[in-house]
Amino acid sequence: MIRIEEYAPVVGQATLDELFLLSKRLEGKSIQNINSTAVGGGVAEILARMIPLLKQLGVNARWDVIKGDEKFFSTTKKFHNGLHGVPVEITDDEYAQFLEVNRENAAEMEFADIVFVHDPQPIGLIEKRKEIGRNWLWRCHIDFSRPDPKIWKFLEQYITLYDTAVFSAPAFARKLPIRQVLISPSIDPLSDKNKELPEDFVNSVFERFGIDRSRPIVTQISRFDYLKDPVGVIKAYKIARKRMDLQLVLAGGGATDDPEGPIIMEQVKQEADKDKDIFVLFLPPASDLEINALQRGSTVVLQKSLREGFGLTVSEALWKSKPTIASAVGGIPLQIAHKYSGILTHSIEGTAYWIKQLINEPEYATRLGVNGREHIKNNFLITRHIKDYLLLFLSLFHENDIVYLE
Amino acid sequence: MSEFQFYTKLDQTILLGLKAKNAAGLLEGIKTVPKSSIYYHTHRFLHQHHYLSPEPPNDFAYWISEVLNDAVLGEKISSIDVVQFHSITDLRARLEEIIASHLESTEKLVESPQGEEFHFMASKTFALRTPYIAHNISEFRDMLQQVSVNSLYYHIFDAKLRLERGENDFSRWFRDLGKSGLADAVLQLDPYTHTLEGLRKRILVMVKKYDTN
Numbered sequence: 001m002i003r004i005e006e007y008a009p010v011v012g013q014a015t016l017d018e019l020f021l022l023s024k025r026l027e028g029k030s031i032q033n034i035n036s037t038a039v040g041g042g043v044a045e046i047l048a049r050m051i052p053l054l055k056q057l058g059v060n061a062r063w064d065v066i067k068g069d070e071k072f073f074s075t076t077k078k079f080h081n082g083l084h085g086v087p088v089e090i091t092d093d094e095y096a097q098f099l100e101v102n103r104e105n106a107a108e109m110e111f112a113d114i115v116f117v118h119d120p121q122p123i124g125l126i127e128k129r130k131e132i133g134r135n136w137l138w139r140c141h142i143d144f145s146r147p148d149p150k151i152w153k154f155l156e157q158y159i160t161l162y163d164t165a166v167f168s169a170p171a172f173a174r175k176l177p178i179r180q181v182l183i184s185p186s187i188d189p190l191s192d193k194n195k196e197l198p199e200d201f202v203n204s205v206f207e208r209f210g211i212d213r214s215r216p217i218v219t220q221i222s223r224f225d226y227l228k229d230p231v232g233v234i235k236a237y238k239i240a241r242k243r244m245d246l247q248l249v250l251a252g253g254g255a256t257d258d259p260e261g262p263i264i265m266e267q268v269k270q271e272a273d274k275d276k277d278i279f280v281l282f283l284p285p286a287s288d289l290e291i292n293a294l295q296r297g298s299t300v301v302l303q304k305s306l307r308e309g310f311g312l313t314v315s316e317a318l319w320k321s322k323p324t325i326a327s328a329v330g331g332i333p334l335q336i337a338h339k340y341s342g343i344l345t346h347s348i349e350g351t352a353y354w355i356k357q358l359i360n361e362p363e364y365a366t367r368l369g370v371n372g373r374e375h376i377k378n379n380f381l382i383t384r385h386i387k388d389y390l391l392l393f394l395s396l397f398h399e400n401d402i403v404y405l406e
Numbered sequence: 407m408s409e410f411q412f413y414t415k416l417d418q419t420i421l422l423g424l425k426a427k428n429a430a431g432l433l434e435g436i437k438t439v440p441k442s443s444i445y446y447h448t449h450r451f452l453h454q455h456h457y458l459s460p461e462p463p464n465d466f467a468y469w470i471s472e473v474l475n476d477a478v479l480g481e482k483i484s485s486i487d488v489v490q491f492h493s494i495t496d497l498r499a500r501l502e503e504i505i506a507s508h509l510e511s512t513e514k515l516v517e518s519p520q521g522e523e524f525h526f527m528a529s530k531t532f533a534l535r536t537p538y539i540a541h542n543i544s545e546f547r548d549m550l551q552q553v554s555v556n557s558l559y560y561h562i563f564d565a566k567l568r569l570e571r572g573e574n575d576f577s578r579w580f581r582d583l584g585k586s587g588l589a590d591a592v593l594q595l596d597p598y599t600h601t602l603e604g605l606r607k608r609i610l611v612m613v614k615k616y617d618t619n
Contacts, residue, residue, distance in 0.1 A: 182419040398532075
């Protein structure tokens with residue numbers, strides 16, 4: 001288990017001291033996180049890292065998972081798709097069963113002083129509030145910028161019963177009668193995906209895939225998914241390639257549950273054609289060290305997404321001081337200030353233009369990378385995430401804009 | 407002799423659920439949002455990018471220049487001399503004045519692309535006592551080297567404009583100690599043109615100079 005003190009060399013002792021100062025103010029309060037899965041997915045991943053660290057800070061935090069049958073999870077999957085803009089039909093019976101499962105879970109659960117509910121699956125637990133009171137927080141981890149109106153209307157009646165709703169990006173905020181707070185996700189600098197790696201290991205990964213580190217390398221790490229625009233990445237590479245020596249790495253997992261996956265793969269293969277300088281790498285799920293190495297060994301990192309929930313791969317690249325070019329979508333503009341800590345683009349041509357600029361001007365590119373790492377250090381590491389959660393809990397008990405915690 | 411209690415501060419970002427898609431919408435928002443929102447958008451960059459020099463401009467100027475591509479208005483907003491203001495009310499009035507006057511001379515409103523609207527936010531600030539309490543200038547100097555940049559930020563920026571104390575906390579304390587020369591020297595610094603670490607160094611040099619005199 002990672003000890004909280006291990007973050008001191010990364011973020012500074014003063015940052016940890018502030019976390020201890022805050023957590024002291026939560027003495028006597030119990031905090032319960034509730035979501036719908038113990039393993040898999042970003043929410044479970046962050047809770048698994050966060051809860052032990054909160055406990056080490058002296059916070060009485062715990063994590064419970066709701067139970068549901070196949071029908072329940074089929075309905076919540078429809079919620080998820082509908083909130084992301086996929087047309088879905090949810091029947092009255094499905095809505096009713098969704099609420100029933102929430103009620104069954106609520107009947108069995110012991111609730112803490114602060115109930116912190118993650119995502120739509122357990123949102124109906126709030127009905128219990130009438131009976132038991134307590135403080136209730138709802139955290140939305142998904143893209144909420146253009147939700148299906150019917151699903152939104154259904155969820156809204158429950159969201160508004162909470163004290164506070166938490167979103168990951170400003171665009172996800174709605175007009176609501178309750179307080180809304182911005183808490184961005186984070187990366188863990190001590191995880192396999194982000195920790196420092198020996199140069200020999202980085203070299204060995206590139207050698208294994210036959211990529212030449214003595215020549216410029218542009219890399220995008222992401223699922224082979226239409227929204228990550230791998231075909232657009234290849235087109236941008238081809239434009240830049242006309243004027244310079246270049247290799248392109250597209251690496252990520254295959255989207256096996258995505259019906260569009262094979263079509264995208266076919267398009268990627270066609271677009272990559274027989275170009276020996278394009279490396280399309282399908283990585284198995286446990287490839288965090290390889291991803292880390294590929295990012296560290298690249299000259300420039302791309303994230304040319306058409307849409308993003310948050311786009312934490314950008315933080316991962318910037319944390320490694322990599323000059324990064326990414327689309328101005330979702331949470332990416334929070335991570336990159338254009339021309340200060342990276343480059344934001346809106347088109348294939350713009351991406352190609354900046355690939356050429358950054359490879360031809362390594363000093364400027366290095367400066368972007370250095371600033372990028374500093375920005376991530378201050379704003380997107382797990383310690384900042386913990387600070388935001390502690391403030392979120394404390395804000396339940398303090399109304400004013402300026403709070404003096406004596 | 408009075409003592410100096412170092413505080414630190416941590417901010418929570420509040421989403422107001424209000425957005426603008428052109429300069430007119432931005433002006434409407436600026437008129438109605440809480441003071442803490444004006445403070446947030448004129449200081450967020452400074453806090454989040456405190457290591458950069460030159461600083462990126464405030465959120466309003468950045469959005470106008472980079473999203474609306476209005477270099478003229480962007481420059482006018484980014485060059486507002488924030489250090490001269492003693493209250494958010496005055497700063498808000500200046501922002502309103504500049505945008506309103508620009509809109510009068512503009513025929514066509516530029517709309518932001520979908521998804522790149524300006525989202526109004528605000529901050530809720532939690533101020534906490536640190537264990538650092540200076541009883542004299544020498545202790546102050548030692549402690550100023552150890553406190554977090556959040557502490558420095560609180561005593562220099564928040565104290566003057568957000569808490570409307572008229573001047574930064576350091577100058578106020580130096581004055582109480584009868585060191586008005588040092589108080590004035592720190593007051594005359596333009597903190598908006600330094601990185602926070604750069605600012606810390608400048609103040610330490612001043613304190614050393616006045617302490618030995």
